[in-house]
Amino acid sequence: MMAYWLMKSEPNVYSIEHLQRDSSTLWDGVRNYQARNFLRQMQVGERAFFYHSNADPPGIFGLMEITKINLVDPSQFDANSAYYDPKSTVDKPRWWTVVVTYLQTCTSPLTLGELRQHYEPAELLVIRPGNRLSVLPVPPEIALDIAAKTGLNL
DNA sequence: GCCAACGTTGGC
């Protein structure tokens, strides 16, 4: 079944504009087991909303496609990386990720405040108070509704 | 296995 996702990035580190310029990128650095488990569920061709976190305003700014899956995140082995994990080994990696490809930038972004107005925290995990996951599923009905509101073609 | 201390996330 086709699933929809939401993936967070801080725009001063890596924004939807960066992804548009790069076309594709390896989504590395996720170091939370629950988020990693969602990454491992992703299938080629699925869509993910690009969410700007720690931003003004925070919200959904674009759309991308999952183009490569089940990749070992190389930054876990790189002692010079901020994402280095000394407990991870090449034989037993802990962290996997995907490659995402740019599809679209929102004609009108959906801010966190607007998401809170339209949806329920029980349905849309990103608006749950205290939520800290950087990779989250979005129920298909909500994904379609978000696409309609933001001018994105799923 | 418990839990206090600590670190990180991310909205405001």
Place this chain on the structure above:
DNA sequence: GCCAACGTTGGC
């Protein structure tokens, strides 16, 4: 910059 929420670590 503050701080609440939450995950992880490590002593016991």
